[in-house]
Amino acid sequence: MAEPREVMRLENLRKSYNVGRPNEVEVLHGIDLRVDSSDFAALVGPSGSGKSTLLNQIGLLDTPTGGELYLLGEPTSRMDDHARTAARGRHLGFVFQFHHLISAFTALENVMMPMMVSHGRPDRETSDRARSLLADVGLEKFADRRPTELSGGQQQRVAIARALVTRPALLLADEPTGNLDTRTAADVFKLFRRFHETHGCAVLLVTHDPRLAETCDRTITLVDGRIVN
Amino acid sequence: MWIESTIAMRFLRQGKAQTLLILVGIAVGVAVIVFVVALIAGLQANIIERTLGTQAHIRIEAPEEVNRIAPPPPGALQLVLEDRRAQSLRPINNWQQLRDVLERLPGVTAVSPVVSGPAFGRRGDAVASVALVGMDLSRYLRVIPLDRNMIDGRLDVGSGNAVIGRQLANDLGLRTGSKLRLEAGDGRDAIVNVAGLFELGVRELDARYVYLDLKQAQSLLGLPGGVTVIDVTVDQLFAADQVAAHIAGLTGVHAESWMESNAQLMNALSSQSMSTNMISFFVAISVALGIASVLAVSVSQRTREIGILRAMGTRRGQMLRVFLVQGAVLGLVGSAIGALAGWSLVAAFNNFGPGLFYIPMPPALVPAAMALATAAGVVAASVPASRAARLDPVEAIRYG
Ligand SMILES: Nc1ncnc2c1ncn2[C@@H]1O[C@H](COP(=O)(O)OP(=O)(O)OP(=O)(O)O)[C@@H](O)[C@H]1O
Ligand SMILES: [Mg+2]
Numbered sequence: 001m002a003e004p005r006e007v008m009r010l011e012n013l014r015k016s017y018n019v020g021r022p023n024e025v026e027v028l029h030g031i032d033l034r035v036d037s038s039d040f041a042a043l044v045g046p047s048g049s050g051k052s053t054l055l056n057q058i059g060l061l062d063t064p065t066g067g068e069l070y071l072l073g074e075p076t077s078r079m080d081d082h083a084r085t086a087a088r089g090r091h092l093g094f095v096f097q098f099h100h101l102i103s104a105f106t107a108l109e110n111v112m113m114p115m116m117v118s119h120g121r122p123d124r125e126t127s128d129r130a131r132s133l134l135a136d137v138g139l140e141k142f143a144d145r146r147p148t149e150l151s152g153g154q155q156q157r158v159a160i161a162r163a164l165v166t167r168p169a170l171l172l173a174d175e176p177t178g179n180l181d182t183r184t185a186a187d188v189f190k191l192f193r194r195f196h197e198t199h200g201c202a203v204l205l206v207t208h209d210p211r212l213a214e215t216c217d218r219t220i221t222l223v224d225g226r227i228v229n
Numbered sequence: 230m231w232i233e234s235t236i237a238m239r240f241l242r243q244g245k246a247q248t249l250l251i252l253v254g255i256a257v258g259v260a261v262i263v264f265v266v267a268l269i270a271g272l273q274a275n276i277i278e279r280t281l282g283t284q285a286h287i288r289i290e291a292p293e294e295v296n297r298i299a300p301p302p303p304g305a306l307q308l309v310l311e312d313r314r315a316q317s318l319r320p321i322n323n324w325q326q327l328r329d330v331l332e333r334l335p336g337v338t339a340v341s342p343v344v345s346g347p348a349f350g351r352r353g354d355a356v357a358s359v360a361l362v363g364m365d366l367s368r369y370l371r372v373i374p375l376d377r378n379m380i381d382g383r384l385d386v387g388s389g390n391a392v393i394g395r396q397l398a399n400d401l402g403l404r405t406g407s408k409l410r411l412e413a414g415d416g417r418d419a420i421v422n423v424a425g426l427f428e429l430g431v432r433e434l435d436a437r438y439v440y441l442d443l444k445q446a447q448s449l450l451g452l453p454g455g456v457t458v459i460d461v462t463v464d465q466l467f468a469a470d471q472v473a474a475h476i477a478g479l480t481g482v483h484a485e486s487w488m489e490s491n492a493q494l495m496n497a498l499s500s501q502s503m504s505t506n507m508i509s510f511f512v513a514i515s516v517a518l519g520i521a522s523v524l525a526v527s528v529s530q531r532t533r534e535i536g537i538l539r540a541m542g543t544r545r546g547q548m549l550r551v552f553l554v555q556g557a558v559l560g561l562v563g564s565a566i567g568a569l570a571g572w573s574l575v576a577a578f579n580n581f582g583p584g585l586f587y588i589p590m591p592p593a594l595v596p597a598a599m600a601l602a603t604a605a606g607v608v609a610a611s612v613p614a615s616r617a618a619r620l621d622p623v624e625a626i627r628y629g
Contacts, residue, residue, distance in 0.1 A: 052627075056623050059540070061540055061622045061623050061626075062621075062623050081545060082544060082545075085539070085542055085543070085544050085545070086542065086544075088540060088541070088542050089541060089542015089543075090542070094537075094540050094541065096537070096626055098533075100533055100534070100536075100537040100626065101537075102236075102534050102537070102538065103243065103534070104236075104239035104240055104242070104243040105239060113538070113541060114541040114542055116232045116235075117232050117538065117541060117542050117543040117544075117547065118542050120231045120232055121231050121232075162541070166542075
């Protein structure tokens with residue numbers, strides 16, 4: 001495997017909600033963290049500790065109130081919405097707890113969607129890649145099904161294939177197995193692991209399941225908005 | 230733009246029931262607009278055509294006779310009690326030159342000098358007050374289509390012939406071939422042969438007009454070689470007032486356009502047009518509100534999907550366009566259906582309706598209605614679309 005390189009780095013990252021209002025509350029109190037391309041990391045911690053908040057900052061879905069976040073060495077705090085959106089589309093992949101497929105499109109189209117929104121009509125190469133990703137998650141036969149015609153686990157696998165279609169540098173997952181049964185959850189984790197190894201993308205996932213967290217190479221524990229290990 | 234239209238079309242197709250309902254709403258609105266506008270335009274054209282069937286576009290007369298009052302010496306105050314002068318029957322000066330000038334004016338298509346004045350028509354004991362109209366037939370026909378209104382006999386005013394209205398013929402018991410005695414006062418009278426009968430559909434005219442040759446009328450009215458009126462036809466109907474003003478300014482004669490002579494009609498027509506515009510405007514507003522509310526519901530229903538699309542790199546502008554395109558497509562498709570329906574209504578009115586008049590379909594109406602509805606769709610969509618574009622992906626994904 002190639003020399004691990006820095007994918008993302010946080011310096012004294014802070015996040016407050018309701019800034020300037022009486023109910024202002026700081027949720028992340030100065031986080032320093034570095035994620036390399038070789039990382040397969042679990043983000044754990046008690047409920048309310050700020051895991052989702054942290055993941056949303058890393059995913060450029062939200063703007064921190066302090067500190068700096070470097071994505072592939074680039075500082076992001078001064079980026080406007082357009083640049084952040086472009087960076088999300090190019091370098092990041094998302095998997096959420098509630099799979100969130102676009103119900104008006106087939107499984108295959110959903111997998112191609114990140115490519116279509118940034119590059120328009122999919123070319124041969126994109127659709128081939130999407131098909132092979134669907135095959136990797138064991139759903140090649142379901143390419144033309146709508147999300148409503150798939151089980152929860154199948155939908156989550158489509159969402160994982162979709163997160164990888166742009167060859168992101170970092171895959172972020174917030175409780176991706178949260179509403180799956182134990183066996184399906186383990187299968188989905190194995191998929192993450194396999195993609196980490198074959199595609200070489202860093203993986204950062206939030207989970208409440210200690211057994212799944214144990215299968216990760218690295219565990220980052222968050223308590224009350226601070227990293228404790 | 231490809232992905233925006235693709236997503237927009239999928240969203241519309243997915244919400245079939247909503248889409249169909251709003252399409253029906255738009256179609257009904259546009260059909261009403263198309264039908265009402267065509268109906269009123271047809272009605273107005275019909276009224277104007279009827280009015281101008283018996284009137285010239287511009288009527289030129291000699292200037293009114295006015296009292297000439299000597300100006301007061303400087304410093305004196307003059308109080309004037311003026312009796313307006315009686316307007317005697319008087320010819321237009323130099324009418325031949327005036328005619329030639331008018332014929333060369335841009336926008337003027339026909340010029341017809343006429344001599345016209347009062348007389349009595351007599352047959353036996355029966356007497357009727359009539360208006361003598363002496364004219365040059367070929368010129369006159371280009372102003373008023375008398376030939377289309379003949380109901381009996383020939384349209385011939387030469388050599389002692391006259392053409393009279395049906396009502397006058399009834400009143401005096403005349404028919405084609407009868408003799409009619411015309412008395413114009415001061416012992417000037419003549420016996421003419423009724424060559425034909427016309428019916429213009431205006432009682433006043435059908436009961437009074439007696440068409441004669443120019444020469445005969447001139448001698449009866451005591452105006453040898455003179456004319457009292459010059460009728461003018463213009464090519465731009467609604468520019469008649471400007472042409473009239475131009476003529477008056479140019480020649481000093483009194484020129485009145487059909488619009489001035491029918492001020493009340495014009496007033497009625499313009500209020501009618503205004504109410505048509507109001508109807509169209511309010512129908513368009515309610516159609517736009519319908520589109521806006523359907524798309525607002527769609528944005529709320531799709532909050533999560535919008536959030537995930539944003540997370541995977543969809544730009545705000547793209548999200549905005551996804552919904553603007555939906556508004557445009559709804560407007561375009563709905564108005565196409567509506568225009569077809571409105572057009573069918575017009576065709577049905579023309580073929581199976583009361584048959585009072587024919588509604589022509591203004592060629593620009595359908596494209597104009599469709600362009601308007603499409604624009605209204607985009608404007609209406611802009612509110613929900615900008616809400617979709619501004620959605621915070623974090624909130625959308627979490628709570629959607
Ligand atoms: N939009 C918001 N406005 C105000 N407070 C918020 C907001 N989002 C989160 N918080 C607060 O921030 C803290 C961290 O929330 P967060 O969702 O990051 O926790 P979490 O670690 O993901 O919890 P869980 O494991 O239950 O998902 C909580 O106290 C929460 O109440
Ligand atoms: Mg959470």
